[in-house]
Amino acid sequence: MNVIEARRLSKRYRRGVWALREATLAIPEGRVVALVGPNGAGKSTLLTMVVGLAVPTSGELAVLGGLVPGSVEALGRVAFVAQDPSLYPNLSVADTLRLAGNLSSRWDEADARARLAALDIPLRRKVGQLSGGQQAQVALAVALARRPGLLILDEPLASLDPLARHEFMATVMAAVAEEGLSVVFSSHVLAELERACDYLVVLARGAVQVAGDVDELLSEHSVLTGPAEQADAVTAGLCVVREQRTDRQSTVLVRDYDPVRVPAGWRAERTNLEELVLAYLRTPSVSALPGPASGNRTMAAPLRAVDA
Amino acid sequence: MIEYRLDPTSGVPTYLQIVRQVEHALRLGLLQPGDQLPKVKDVVAALAINPNTVLKAYRDLERKGIATGRPGQGTFVQETLNVVPLEGVRLLRRGLDRWLAQAAAAGLDDDAVRALVDAALYDAARRRGVTAS
Structure with a gap:
């Protein structure tokens, strides 16, 4: 089952701006997905359509194995936490839970109370008097108490301090371990998602540029380092994502490289997620997407981007 | 019981850091056959990492014959490492x-x-x- 399936999904706002253009994507069940990309890449647009808060201009979008976003079935099983949690500051935490419970088809009040008790968040306190980290935890507890199959978090960490970020992530990861729900995080800071996510989607300019299992993506890519004067010969015929060259040394991120073939004087190393994402974002002409059902992966023509 | 700690700057994949810490604890005698490794849920809640990362580390330890999984209970140390004399x-x-x-x-x-x-x-x-x- 795919928790999100988009086919040629587009969204154009009234001003005529395309926020998303022909995005095609299939995210399998049970993953923790990092949705990354620069500001304006279309992350929030995609997520608001997934949760049913916006309607696609064209294309197809389904959640949780074929449900229509925004339909009653989908609303009952997709939970959403926005960057600024939409809580009522004058309600107490207990009243917030009561309100959310009344508005939800499925509701596990005991679960929410246990989570908040574990974090020492007092139920009688008004939400507006809680710290930013505590408010985020209340919003998360409300989302998890709805027992969702898919949890969408749009820039959830943006306004939190490091400790609150860690606690927020820990709560989400523990819920994944216990309940096996699927999670999509959006962020423009990859470092904070690197250890939590096992599936990566990079959006750039309204299109999907990279999508795939994190371990697979990392093992498919290598960083080759060696003398600049040999770089052209060494990289000929390789899938070059990005090359950086000084007058002496060349550093090349390549895809589908056989590390046994490293030429003398060169070194092949594994890459990390941040390096990989930055390389793709800086080279918009190259993409790494899952291929058709045959499992073959396709790649755009290996255009070179040489940094002098 | 041991606790894992992660070095974000080491460049070593997270699952491998866990594997190496278990191996290291075995070499030092901090872990012995029959000991239980930290539960996936507890590791995840402490380190805020993906559960699959911990599962991958434990699978790796099982494949090496170092640990063994008991359904419904957890993962336990099976053998000490071959210590060089x-x-x-x-x-x-x-x-x-x-x-x-x-x-x-x-x-x-x-x-x-x-x-x-x-x-x-x-x-x-x-x-x-x-x-x-």
């Missing part, structure tokens, strides 16, 4: 000390020594046909 370690250490003295005489500083050792380990791994990680 103390006399062998002493001999190797003496040889290494001699080599370090030669390196210092040749003008290599600590960083240069480390780079050389890394390069030698890397080349040895490649000769065995293993991708360096």
